[in-house]
Amino acid sequence: MSLDRRAELGEFLRSRRARLSPEEVGLPDYGNRRRVPGLRREELAMVAGVSVDHYVRLEQGRTLHFSESVLDAVAQALRLNPVEREHLYRLARPWSGAEPPAEQQVRPGLRTLLDAAADVPAYIVGRGTTVLAWNALAAALITDFGALPPRERNLARLVFLDEGMRELYEDWAAKAADVVAYLRLDIARNPGDAGIAALIDELSTEPEFHKLWEQHELKDKTHGRYVYLHPVVGRLDLGFETLRLPDDLDQALIMHTTEPDSPSATALRLLATWARTSGPAPADSLLG
Template sequence: MATIDLRTEIKQFLSSRRARITPERAGLPAYGGNRRVKGLRREEVALLAGVSVDYYVRMERGSLAGASDGVLDALASALHLDEAEREHLYHLARQSRGPGGPRRRRPAATVRPALQQVLDAVTDAPAWICNGRYDVLATNQLARALYAPVLAGPQRPANTARFVYLDPGAAETFFVDYDRIAGDVAAKLRMEAGRNPHDEELIALVGELSTRSELFRRRWASQDVRLHRSGRKRLHHPVVGRLDLDVESMELSAEPGLLLNVYTAPAGTATADGLALLASWAASQEKPATVR
């Protein structure tokens, strides 16, 4: 079975985070002006984390199996990890501790009818469900209209990551902040890889994107990770033009691995008017055919 090489993931993640921290930022004296390493030395990280140099070296070589939560917290603090990076470190450690143990349940490939009913009940906002691989699994009418460029290809389920990296011309037109979106997509896929390194479809997706997109290879190599959270998404829709949307991304507790995404805009704004226009357009496009 294809799987992520955890030792390599751990090594590259820790070394990349160490490389970005200067002694000054870490509160350490920088003796001499000719440092042969970028960022902190291993012994400096060990000092900050309160562990032996040999122990830290073993961790950076990919061995987190014996690291306690206290050691992981100290390491995260020493490397100035943010919330997403801390969570990623814990995911890698948990996977290291139980190589033969129970694996995370594979996310559903389709959504339950009740969830589709929930989406359809949301009539004033685009709402859709995806998994950690960015597969678009279910949408309401307004989301189908909003994400028409993403859904235009024949492949199903449609996949936002493929759209961003393999159709960059259309993606740059659709996403106003294309560079940020591209970085976020790769970082969230990296987060998912740490959470579920045995997901063969995720591994295949990362392999496909790495083979076909140099931009993805660069973003993936950065080792950055992101959480699915609230935010702002600016789109240029081919029918209604510019939309500045507030995004809420929520994990579905009854369906581990699935996310509900809802896009809204404050009343009285140009984007709210644009969504209303988009809803009218969507209704006109999805009228059932007349029975003869």
């Protein structure tokens, strides 16, 4: 699929209207007389203080030349969070048509940071959740990336197509939702990336992915935590932090953390020992 910006804009706005009730925005509720969930277009336009025709043209994507004041008013009326607000602005503005380079090369600065992160699982993710580089602990924790063909070194593909991932994450459903929400954000940032479009086409044949995709949720990868159920060392409750370079937002260094002296810290040390003795081969020769 290629991103149809007008269709995406309309579906996004409709999904956000549907999650608001009239009572939430100070309007009367007509109960069973309502035939659509959430706010009607006319109600949203009233709350935003824009004409109904103006809002309808926005939702139908008739033009991608809306003033900042209109977008601000609609974003406020829909109670969009900062990520959703940025998404709205991106979809409602003309796209330059420039396509990103097909090949992604690891930034030297991120490579240096990755090499220095030997004591925690760390990896570099590019466009479309492609894993570009990793250290030995990341391979030991998640999967042996080096044993996979390059096309399969992709977090979204692994989460939905690798049965082992369903057992690795204690809350696989939450991980899957996060991945889909990030992919939707990523293709809007890179509408000309054929690789992301092909990945979404492939995964859309999976019912669980398709259901999540239709929800139009958005989530950037910043920080958080996941609980892993590792087959060798057991349960690891790990936080993660994301580092992006200001001049290259398409690549991110993901580093896992754990509380000092916690059971997860002990399990992580055991994982490091296992990685050195019996785990995946060192990935140094595979980074690139």
